[in-house]
Amino acid sequence: MKNPIRIVLADDHTVLRAGLKSLLSAESDLEVVGEAGDGIDCVALAAELQPDVIVLDINMPTCGGLEALPAIRERAPECRVLVLTMHDDPGYLRTVLRSGGSGFLLKQSAADELLSAIRSVAEGGLYVSPRHARVLLDQAAADTARRRPDDENHVRYRSLSDRETEIFKLTALGHSNAEMAEILALSVKTVETYKSRMMKKLNLDGRASLVRLALELDVLH
Amino acid sequence: MKNPIRIVLADDHTVLRAGLKSLLSAESDLEVVGEAGDGIDCVALAAELQPDVIVLDINMPTCGGLEALPAIRERAPECRVLVLTMHDDPGYLRTVLRSGGSGFLLKQSAADELLSAIRSVAEGGLYVSPRHARVLLDQAAADTARRRPDDENHVRYRSLSDRETEIFKLTALGHSNAEMAEILALSVKTVETYKSRMMKKLNLDGRASLVRLALELDVLH
DNA sequence: CGCCGTGTAGGGGGAAACCCCGACACTCCT
DNA sequence: AGGAGTGTCGGGGTTTCCCCCTACACGGCG
Numbered sequence: 001m002k003n004p005i006r007i008v009l010a011d012d013h014t015v016l017r018a019g020l021k022s023l024l025s026a027e028s029d030l031e032v033v034g035e036a037g038d039g040i041d042c043v044a045l046a047a048e049l050q051p052d053v054i055v056l057d058i059n060m061p062t063c064g065g066l067e068a069l070p071a072i073r074e075r076a077p078e079c080r081v082l083v084l085t086m087h088d089d090p091g092y093l094r095t096v097l098r099s100g101g102s103g104f105l106l107k108q109s110a111a112d113e114l115l116s117a118i119r120s121v122a123e124g125g126l127y128v129s130p131r132h133a134r135v136l137l138d139q140a141a142a143d144t145a146r147r148r149p150d151d152e153n154h155v156r157y158r159s160l161s162d163r164e165t166e167i168f169k170l171t172a173l174g175h176s177n178a179e180m181a182e183i184l185a186l187s188v189k190t191v192e193t194y195k196s197r198m199m200k201k202l203n204l205d206g207r208a209s210l211v212r213l214a215l216e217l218d219v220l221h
Numbered sequence: 222m223k224n225p226i227r228i229v230l231a232d233d234h235t236v237l238r239a240g241l242k243s244l245l246s247a248e249s250d251l252e253v254v255g256e257a258g259d260g261i262d263c264v265a266l267a268a269e270l271q272p273d274v275i276v277l278d279i280n281m282p283t284c285g286g287l288e289a290l291p292a293i294r295e296r297a298p299e300c301r302v303l304v305l306t307m308h309d310d311p312g313y314l315r316t317v318l319r320s321g322g323s324g325f326l327l328k329q330s331a332a333d334e335l336l337s338a339i340r341s342v343a344e345g346g347l348y349v350s351p352r353h354a355r356v357l358l359d360q361a362a363a364d365t366a367r368r369r370p371d372d373e374n375h376v377r378y379r380s381l382s383d384r385e386t387e388i389f390k391l392t393a394l395g396h397s398n399a400e401m402a403e404i405l406a407l408s409v410k411t412v413e414t415y416k417s418r419m420m421k422k423l424n425l426d427g428r429a430s431l432v433r434l435a436l437e438l439d440v441l442h
Numbered sequence: 443c444g445c446c447g448t449g450t451a452g453g454g455g456g457a458a459a460c461c462c463c464g465a466c467a468c469t470c471c472t
Numbered sequence: 473a474g475g476a477g478t479g480t481c482g483g484g485g486t487t488t489c490c491c492c493c494t495a496c497a498c499g500g501c502g
Contacts, residue, residue: 110344112344113344113346116337116340116341116344116346117341117346119337120337120338120341120346120348123331123333123334123337124350125334125337125338125341125348125349125350126347126348126349127341127346127347127348128346128347129345129346161447161448161449162448162449163448163449163450164448172395172432173429173432173433174393174395174427174428174429174430174431174432174433175428175429176427176428176429176488176489177488177489177490178488179427179429186449186450186451187450187451187452188451188488189450189451189452189453190449190450190451190452192451192489192490192491193449193450193451193452194448194449194450195489195490196490196491196492197448206395206397206400207395207396207397208394208395208396208397208400209395210395211393211394211395211432212394212395215441220436382477382478382479383478383479384478384479384480385478397458397459398458398459398460399458407479407480407481408480408481408482409458409459409481410480410481410482410483411479411480411481411482413459413460413461414479414480414481415478415479415480416459416460417460417461417462418478
């Protein structure tokens with residue numbers, strides 16, 4: 001093939017890099033053009049070689065993949081980054097995608113999957129590890145499920161009067177009674193009345209449970 | 222290959238199906254096991270054949286892909302759906318992913334990309350068309366860019382000590398000093414100390430600004 | 443018409459938060 | 473050896489919150 005996919009491997013385990021390199025080199029359309037042992041080296045290599053794809057480990061000493069990602073995106077914008085990790089923490093996935101990563105793969109994945117993922121991201125696609133894909137899909141499903149209005153708390157929340165709702169939101173945002181009175185041009189005492197009526201209706205006990213409910217109902221912002 | 226990827230094609234254009242079928246059949250690991258001309262037929266076929274992957278067109282008469290998707294997900298939960306479309310409306314992408322689709326590809330895409338996408342989703346991954354991936358990435362980039370001005374706050378936040386960080390989060394969640402003291406097994410006075418040190422470091426004035434910062438930094442949950 | 447929910451406001455008292463101090467131990471750095 | 477940062481606690485005073493109760497006007501509803 002005239003234009004192989006040029007790849008940089010970044011992982012602190014030399015043996016692992018060697019293994020990957022031999023695996024990838026066996027494919028005629030893939031070429032490993034550089035290796036890095038930590039995030040710093042990886043950023044430098046990316047800037048110098050401008051590879052098509054970087055296979056990036058998250059757990060590396062001195063500078064991990066998550067720290068290196070933004071720098072890579074800045075210095076090699078055309079380069080797609082496929083993040084490799086041992087841990088299936090869904091939080092990582094979110095961080096990676098928000099930081100401009102193009103793919104997310106577990107180290108437990110099959111070799112075929114790695115090849116498939118590399119080719120996908122090289123073509124510009126997004127690739128997400130099966131397990132995490134399922135997480136995303138479940139999350140999307142949960143999202144729509146969470147929207148169902150038959151939730152007890154949600155019903156109670158919607159039964160609040162206009163003023164009570166405003167006080168609910170403002171309280172959740174941490175405003176003091178005095179601030180709310182100022183904002184709504186009311187007496188502090190009036191604010192207190194709304195608040196206590198509202199707390200009673202929602203069967204809440206203290207600011208903490210109020211904030212938790214607000215986050216649950218996603219009424220902030 | 223003993224276990225080829227079993228595929229159902231759903232598109233109302235017979236010639237297009239024929240073309241795809243010959244394209245896919247040329248690959249030794251792919252096998253087209255059924256074809257459908259509209260969404261209804263496709264759902265029935267999916268339920269009967271339980272294929273590995275369905276290549277699903279959005280624009281079909283009587284019942285389009287978007288309508289068929291939920292039914293397919295219900296009757297063939299193990300089946301991954303790769304949605305094919307002529308239009309690059311980003312809204313479609315969102316709908317597809319929320320409905321449980323595993324991939325999104327434009328008809329303008331190269332044949333190689335289709336093969337790559339089919340293999341990716343068959344392995345359980347998510348695949349997104351380059352153009353749309355770029356949209357997503359740009360969006361993520363814009364997200365991070367938008368957060369640049371608040372970077373000072375982020376730096377300050379990370380300069381907090383462990384305990385101060387805990388107090389920050391708990392306070393943002395609405396916990397009272399007494400509750401925090403209880404949770405962390407500390408004296409209320411100690412909690413007060415952390416809180417006041419923390420507030421001074423972050424240059425905050427009152428709970429409201431604290432909560433706003435917490436939401437901005439997205440450190441809750 | 444009277445009841446109920448709502449918007450508005452207040453009094454009073456105890457509890458909690460907040461503010462400005464000081465204190466001491468322990469670690470790390472210079 | 474000394475200072476900076478942190479983890480831990482306390483006193484004392486001012487402000488705010490929280491709770492219970494009262495009050496009145498207005499609109500809808502049976």
